[in-house]
Amino acid sequence: MRSKPGGKIDEAFDVQNEALSEALRLLSDQGVVNPVAALSLLPSSLPEAGAGERELLPRLATLVLGGAQRLDDPLSFAHMDPPTPWLTWAMTLWNARLNQNLLHPATAPAARIIEARTVAWLAPFFGMDGGHMVPGSTVANLTALWAARELRGIDEVVAADTAHVSVEKSARLLGLRFRPLPTDDQGRLLPETAVGLDRACLVLVAGSTSTGVIDPLHLAGSAAWTHVDAAWAGPLRLSDKYAGRLDGIEHADSVAVSAHKWLFQPKESALVFFRNTATAHAALSFGGAYLAAPNIGLLGSHGATAVPLFALLWAWGRDGLASRLDHCIATSEKFAAFVAADERLELLAQPETGVVVWRPCGEPIQDFYVALPAGLSSRTTVAGSEWLRCVAANPTVDVDSVIDAILNAFRLA
Numbered sequence: 001m002r003s004k005p006g007g008k009i010d011e012a013f014d015v016q017n018e019a020l021s022e023a024l025r026l027l028s029d030q031g032v033v034n035p036v037a038a039l040s041l042l043p044s045s046l047p048e049a050g051a052g053e054r055e056l057l058p059r060l061a062t063l064v065l066g067g068a069q070r071l072d073d074p075l076s077f078a079h080m081d082p083p084t085p086w087l088t089w090a091m092t093l094w095n096a097r098l099n100q101n102l103l104h105p106a107t108a109p110a111a112r113i114i115e116a117r118t119v120a121w122l123a124p125f126f127g128m129d130g131g132h133m134v135p136g137s138t139v140a141n142l143t144a145l146w147a148a149r150e151l152r153g154i155d156e157v158v159a160a161d162t163a164h165v166s167v168e169k170s171a172r173l174l175g176l177r178f179r180p181l182p183t184d185d186q187g188r189l190l191p192e193t194a195v196g197l198d199r200a201c202l203v204l205v206a207g208s209t210s211t212g213v214i215d216p217l218h219l220a221g222s223a224a225w226t227h228v229d230a231a232w233a234g235p236l237r238l239s240d241k242y243a244g245r246l247d248g249i250e251h252a253d254s255v256a257v258s259a260h261k262w263l264f265q266p267k268e269s270a271l272v273f274f275r276n277t278a279t280a281h282a283a284l285s286f287g288g289a290y291l292a293a294p295n296i297g298l299l300g301s302h303g304a305t306a307v308p309l310f311a312l313l314w315a316w317g318r319d320g321l322a323s324r325l326d327h328c329i330a331t332s333e334k335f336a337a338f339v340a341a342d343e344r345l346e347l348l349a350q351p352e353t354g355v356v357v358w359r360p361c362g363e364p365i366q367d368f369y370v371a372l373p374a375g376l377s378s379r380t381t382v383a384g385s386e387w388l389r390c391v392a393a394n395p396t397v398d399v400d401s402v403i404d405a406i407l408n409a410f411r412l413a
């Protein structure tokens, strides 16, 4: 038991098994999702007197659990955000309890090694020799471009005009010019336009945000530095069946992969890999004063996000992960086949990495979209035209129910 400043016991810092069990019970008893009711509970200003931990739990459940979309719903097919397996929840809870800071070896002796081991497990699938964890591929892209600027003196970032916003954002932050290249009607970079790359970092996207297409990866190695943004589709490298779709990635200098997408991790979890990690890390390394180990990359204090990833990879094995990814691809193909066969619907193209872009023929997208259940589909613009987008991030999606909901939307729209 810890004591409060006034001398009383402060149980807030002790393991409260009963309270934690109650929090878990509320988690499984999720109830009906009702964001409007949930938000009505929000205090408008900081309460002067505390509501008390135990007393607050039911209200927090209504607000936080009741106010959230369920990513494991059988109809959840709209975004690149997967549901997370329970093992990752347990590891995240342990992380919160320990609150280690990986900046300091003294506070995280094992966790630093767990991160290094996790990175070492994954890097070879991309032809890379190491890297480190970051909170998202936005930061992974920025870190990689930063290394490119330090090591190769690039003055320009070149990428498809459909590349994720983080690429142009990173160029601006680093004081580099951004040159967008034209793309085909699905958003793939046109290879013949990738010229004049002697002082450029060429960013190739493996699994574009809107349509899931893969840029021509044979271009890797044709610029002063090549970075592959594999935020979405990178994990396919672990699938025997689909790894070949990303062939060429091994010639890149750096690769970004979001673990909170197709590695089924809680946010914020991603990796930046380098072909030559010692050189890249040396260029991004700062030290001195109170630091017992060099501070590498963008982050200062950071937590043990590798722990849930390491745990899941260990629990599932490569094979367990690959079978879930293969299943996700199969769901996207089944859905695309339904769209292609229904003459009232239009399919942009066969999905390359589980992203299905489709729309009702001749209907206004808006009316049809609002008639769909929330979380079934998102909206996107491809070559100036509006489409709907479904993403196979949820291994528990039920394509038959998705199809029923779409047929029902035709009746409602």
Ligand SMILES: Cc1ncc(COP(=O)(O)O)c(C=O)c1O
Residues within 6 Å of the ligand: 080, 135, 136, 137, 138, 139, 164, 166, 205, 207, 208, 209, 229, 230, 231, 232, 258, 270
């Ligand atoms: C292709 C691509 N790159 C980068 C990002 C940014 O990744 P994050 O959201 O992990 O920062 C995304 C996010 O959707 C993406 O689709």
